[in-house]
Amino acid sequence: xxxxxxxxxxxxxxxxRWALRECTVDIPAGHVVGLVGPNGAGKTTxxxxxxxxxxxxxxDITVLGGRPGSTPAQLARVGFVAQDTPLYxxxxxxxxxxxxxxxxxxxxxxxxxxxxxxxxLDPSHRAGxxxxxxxxxxxxxxxxxxxxELLIMDEPVASLDPLARREFLHRLTExxxxxxxxxxxxxxxxxxxxxxxxxxIVLVDSRVRVAGEVDRLxxxxxxxxxxxxxxxxxxxxxxxxxxxxxxxxxxxxxRTGSPIHDPAWxxxxxxxxxxxxxxxxxxxxxxxxxxxxQR
Amino acid sequence: xxxxxxxxxxGSATMMAAVLVILTVVLALTGPDLASxxxxxxxxxxxxxxCDRFFDRFFxxxxxxxxxxxxxxxxxxxxxxxxxxxxxxxxELEAGTHLLVWNQSITRGRWLAVxxxxxxxxxxxxxxxxxxxxxxxxxxxxxSAVPDLALMAPLVFGARGIxxxxxxxxxxxxxxxxxxxxxxxxxxxxxxxxxxxxIQFAMPQLVRPHLMPPVTATFELSQVNMxxxxxxxxxxxxxxxxxxxxxxxxxxxxxxxxLLDSSGRTIAGSGEEAPVPVSVTSGxxxxxxxxxxxxxxxxxxxxRLGYRQQATYQPLERFWPFQWIETGIYALLTxxxxxxxxxxxxxxxx
Numbered sequence: 252x253x254x255x256x257x258x259x260x261x262x263x264x265x266x267x268r269w270a271l272r273e274c275t276v277d278i279p280a281g282h283v284v285g286l287v288g289p290n291g292a293g294k295t296t297x298x299x300x301x302x303x304x305x306x307x308x309x310x311d312i313t314v315l316g317g318r319p320g321s322t323p324a325q326l327a328r329v330g331f332v333a334q335d336t337p338l339y340x341x342x343x344x345x346x347x348x349x350x351x352x353x354x355x356x357x358x359x360x361x362x363x364x365x366x367x368x369x370x371x372l373d374p375s376h377r378a379g380x381x382x383x384x385x386x387x388x389x390x391x392x393x394x395x396x397x398x399x400e401l402l403i404m405d406e407p408v409a410s411l412d413p414l415a416r417r418e419f420l421h422r423l424t425e426x427x428x429x430x431x432x433x434x435x436x437x438x439x440x441x442x443x444x445x446x447x448x449x450x451x452i453v454l455v456d457s458r459v460r461v462a463g464e465v466d467r468l469x470x471x472x473x474x475x476x477x478x479x480x481x482x483x484x485x486x487x488x489x490x491x492x493x494x495x496x497x498x499x500x501x502x503x504x505x506r507t508g509s510p511i512h513d514p515a516w517x518x519x520x521x522x523x524x525x526x527x528x529x530x531x532x533x534x535x536x537x538x539x540x541x542x543x544x545q546r
Numbered sequence: 547x548x549x550x551x552x553x554x555x556x557g558s559a560t561m562m563a564a565v566l567v568i569l570t571v572v573l574a575l576t577g578p579d580l581a582s583x584x585x586x587x588x589x590x591x592x593x594x595x596x597c598d599r600f601f602d603r604f605f606x607x608x609x610x611x612x613x614x615x616x617x618x619x620x621x622x623x624x625x626x627x628x629x630x631x632x633x634x635x636x637x638e639l640e641a642g643t644h645l646l647v648w649n650q651s652i653t654r655g656r657w658l659a660v661x662x663x664x665x666x667x668x669x670x671x672x673x674x675x676x677x678x679x680x681x682x683x684x685x686x687x688x689x690s691a692v693p694d695l696a697l698m699a700p701l702v703f704g705a706r707g708i709x710x711x712x713x714x715x716x717x718x719x720x721x722x723x724x725x726x727x728x729x730x731x732x733x734x735x736x737x738x739x740x741x742x743x744x745i746q747f748a749m750p751q752l753v754r755p756h757l758m759p760p761v762t763a764t765f766e767l768s769q770v771n772m773x774x775x776x777x778x779x780x781x782x783x784x785x786x787x788x789x790x791x792x793x794x795x796x797x798x799x800x801x802x803x804x805l806l807d808s809s810g811r812t813i814a815g816s817g818e819e820a821p822v823p824v825s826v827t828s829g830x831x832x833x834x835x836x837x838x839x840x841x842x843x844x845x846x847x848x849x850r851l852g853y854r855q856q857a858t859y860q861p862l863e864r865f866w867p868f869q870w871i872e873t874g875i876y877a878l879l880t881x882x883x884x885x886x887x888x889x890x891x892x893x894x895x896x
Contacts, residue, residue, distance in 0.1 A: 352549060
């Protein structure tokens with residue numbers, strides 16, 4: 252399997268503050284990859300490093316086998332839609348498409364025309380007057396018509412209302428299927444990613460907590476519910492992701508490839524959101540350490 | 547990239563072009579008339595040797611437009627730095643559009659190169675046109691200006707010839723570099739203006755006098771270089787002072803003017819007074835003796851006593867060499883800042 256993005260011990264420091272630290276990640280090609288994590292986890296920094304907007308402080312990053320942003324050819328292979336989908340407020344829709352045509356050798360004018368037509372964007376409209384949804388769609392059109400091999404999007408739907416959000420993600424799914432490109436998009440909302448992504452990476456504190464195909468992740472993660480008493484007899488060969496206790500019972504999220512037949516525990520499947528939240532749970536590290544001590 | 551740069555710049559370019567066209571038309575219409583009046587006046591004053599008085603009157607009549615057009619040439623580079631240079635990058639950073647344009651298939655070095663090249667050339671062309679038109683128009687006035695506003699004098703020198711072109715290029719790149727460092731438009735504009743004005747004041751103070759070693763020469767005292775003759779109300783010796791002007795070298799930039807006594811000793815520096823042993827109640831320096839030529843007889847008397855002016859100055863003949871040298875200095879500063887801008891945009895800016 253080829254990689255679209257490989258990072259090795261990647262770090263970025265602003266002054267004394269590390270925005271990303273010791274990040275190692277390998278994103279396979281041919282997926283719509285959701286990069287999810289809490290605010291400040293380093294998602295934007297990682298994506299900007301991948302787009303060549305930033306230079307790493309430490310470590311290495313390769314995107315489609317090349318150094319990000321180093322040459323016009325490399326830039327042409329990677330599309331990047333930045334957070335809040337910035338556009339030139341004074342330029343019209345048509346002028347934005349002209350900008351794309353002028354600055355990209357692989358520009359697909361037919362695609363740009365067709366898409367903006369479908370979206371009902373008036374070519375003479377200034378970008379500053381567009382709605383948030385229209386802006387995002389225009390930015391996506393610019394990114395797609397560039398005909399990149401990899402399209403990176405940083406929180407593309409964060410500022411959109413639910414309807415525009417659904418519309419945007421729907422169009423994105425269509426386009427990725429049609430043009431067979433790899434996509435990496437970040438969000439702090441799993442519900443957004445659930446609709447479009449078939450691969451998920453959870454980034455917490457610069458570290459990849461889990462990465463894999465969504466179907467596989469859902470098949471191998473389980474929630475076990477049992478009495479507090481049962482917790483003492485927990486099947487410790489399982490990989491524990493998160494543990495929580497109430498007065499009555501314990502809930503444990505585990506990752507395992509094999510079925511669990513312990514009658515003391517009720518096994519249920521996780522939603523993608525529950526799965527991500529289990530990995531984001533900051534107290535888990537401590538819990539797990541605690542568990543180790545108990546053993 | 548040229549298209550995008552032009553698309554973003556065309557508003558400012560049109561405004562600048564409109565202002566320049568108006569200025570050029572006004573100067574082109576009034577220039578020939580000004581020149582012919584100067585020529586006519588010169589013909590009239592030469593036979594009876596009253597040209598000094600003609601110059602005074604002629605310059606006095608046109609002093610306001612003279613100062614106004616000179617100010618336009620001086621202000622243009624500052625405005626270019628302020629409104630073209632400083633916002634060039636900060637506007638993109640503030641709107642986030644740098645992330646849009648830097649992700650097209652074009653390196654940010656190339657992006658900056660086109661922007662700096664196109665707008666920098668426009669800035670240079672604008673101030674070159676402005677500077678040379680004003681130089682042509684004000685030629686009769688520069689020939690008749692008072693010493694303080696002589697062609698080589700600090701304020702006027704920078705508003706003539708090709709130096710404004712160097713100033714504009716420098717101010718523009720300065721604005722861009724400051725904008726990259728400060729990253730916000732308004733503070734960048736303020737800082738650009740402050741730095742540019744400081745450099746424009748420092749240049750004639752600290753650097754320009756030394757571009758070539760100034761000429762030092764001794765002159766007889768006359769109406770041209772004498773500041774005044776003065777007696778304290780309660781009596782005492784007669785005091786005289788020199789002024790920053792030298793006879794026979796109109797248009798020069800006089801850096802210092804000292805008063806020497808008969809033994810060659812300096813008795814008063816620039817702007818200072820020194821006593822001389824003449825009487826103002828009788829003899830050539832008394833009011834009764836002052837004829838149609840004012841105090842000329844008095845100056846003759848003081849010259850006879852051995853008093854002289856010793857001045858250091860940059861003569862008018864050095865106008866064009868100085869223009870080239872100064873433009874060259876600003877060109878080097880511009881290149882340095884340009885190099886810095888490219889380095890910074892590749893390494894540090896995101």
